[in-house]
Amino acid sequence: MRKREQHHRALISLMQIEGIGKHTARNLSEQTDHNCSVLFEKSRDELIESLGLTTELAQKIVDFDGWDHTDYILDRTTQLNCTMIGLGDKEYPHRLYHIYDPPPLLWVHGNTEALAMNGLALVGTRNPSTYGREMAQYWVEQLSGLGLTFISGFARGIDTIVHKTAIRHREITIAVLGSGIDRVYPSENRSMIRRLIDLGGALVTEYPPESDPLSHHFPERNRIVSGLSAGVIIIESGLKGGSMITARCANDEGRELFVIPHALTFEKGQGGNSILKRGEGKLIQTRQDLFDELPWLASDVGVASAGIAGSAGTGVAGASTGVAGIAGSAALVGAGDSAHSLRRRWEECTMDEISRMICQCLSEVNKPMTLDHLSEVTGYSVHDVMIRLISLEMDQLIEQRPGNRIKLR
Template structure:
């Protein structure tokens, strides 16, 4: 009889069952075991599943593969994270295509209060190198988790400079944890693990760094951070895909401008020009835009009593009483739909009850 973990892994291998369908099923049943034990008629009746997917689940039998993966996980001290788990990166839960399973090795907190992803070209200039170095110097004192993809260029600089300034850093990989790609960064990955960072992937062991895996990986880089910072990139490539994903996930995107004659800055300039990224010139800009600088404590003003708050507005009002919250945290803790939260927040803003802050934070006035 397969274990719950083996059933969770199996769910990622069933044909016709992608991340969206798997998320629907896990939210419906509360565990993976009951999904595979459910009758076909029960599965097909779930919205978004239907008879084809239900049949695919009932026909899946390759649990030996899942058992082998569990053996690999245990041998290499890997932490499997299902979207039902407490340690799963909660920011990803608000992405419609949250990975069903993640495989994590390391000690960094994937739910740290401040997380930025740093992306850019594999062929950076000295200007890009300077931007990353200055950025890390600015973030060093603010307990920020640095996420990148361990690629050559900007990714490597981000990880190395994070380590230099004692910042935890996590690499999101486009392959299984049986290897490190590129091989030249094996030593860097080892150092990250030794110094409290981590390596993360949604791919099972044995999966190679195939080209089509990288755009899939990029959605994790975009979705698990509060902001994505683009240092240097041309108008086409993985960094632009990641920036687009971050915008679609309602994350902040920040970009360093560059010379109009430099192909390595064309992508950043385009993002800024089309209002898909905020222009930054320093790490201080990031801290200010994300509202991560220490705030002066003021004597609390007595709030007026509001009599005519709707039920949804009252839920958000009570949530925001202790301290400002990020939009993702509001969505998670309110247990309201995203549209209901947006409507209630807008109404509260118009009434002068709530104010929006940089970094998609909200506070009571």
């Protein structure tokens, strides 16, 4: 058995020993120059003296007798046509290795090289709104063709939309599982695996074959979603859930964290808004915002640094989010302000074409309008209109009226 295979066999065994967690496994791997098999060749005293292990832990390593199960896992890995990547292997993703508790082993089905590529993680709720679904598609489409990998958790909802949209645009996508490679969850996503792999993507997990999708696996796998990426985009999330765990992992791991803004009173967007409120993430409206924060992204693909906004181009009538409380209320314009002075105020501001068209519509109609009506009249998608409304209200150029209607201030 080659050194690499012996190392993998030892790592599988170590992870079966109570008291050895992921952080300890990395320390042991580094102390043995990534050849953990030598641990099982040492006496208890040698383990204590050379590695500083406690007497109890050293004795557990000496007494380990689960080799049959270890070899069964190795055999199943071969049968499933998977690749194992262990700590210290040259294929081990550099970014992931440097998080606090990197997985000792990864099981990969597909292209192992995809794990080392520059990628962004796009995550969100399992039960997205119309707006959330539109945003998941929009951002994958906006970032397609830039040589990125799209990383997500293969869960229902936003994750699935991210993977499917990436596949539809023939992009590389990485699905991080919370189960063994042969226990794909949810089962309905199995149908996209072949296409995902054919396009150069991969399924990846830290759990051995035949590991069921247990509830505690999903929060654990979120650190891998973040750890593989150069940055994380929160598409839509409530105050609790896996996306907020991924956001915390991103901050802990030093990843750039980006948030798609939502209406303040919209429950499914409160998680992302809370991140922005605490200053833990950056609001993004266009992919230029990403280029500003990740300059290597623009330079690597030769994208000009000046205004790239793009459009979802899918206008959704009757989107469920509305614009309730987009940026909170501000002091009302004095009663003496005339319609002429209001028009002059927004007309004199610097803004993009869509924002100007929104203000023009509100000025001409001269009465409050709904988000859907503005989308219909301007011809732009709900997303494009809503993003501009957020900026316009922050600039105190518009205000919300009862019934989620918008008017010029």
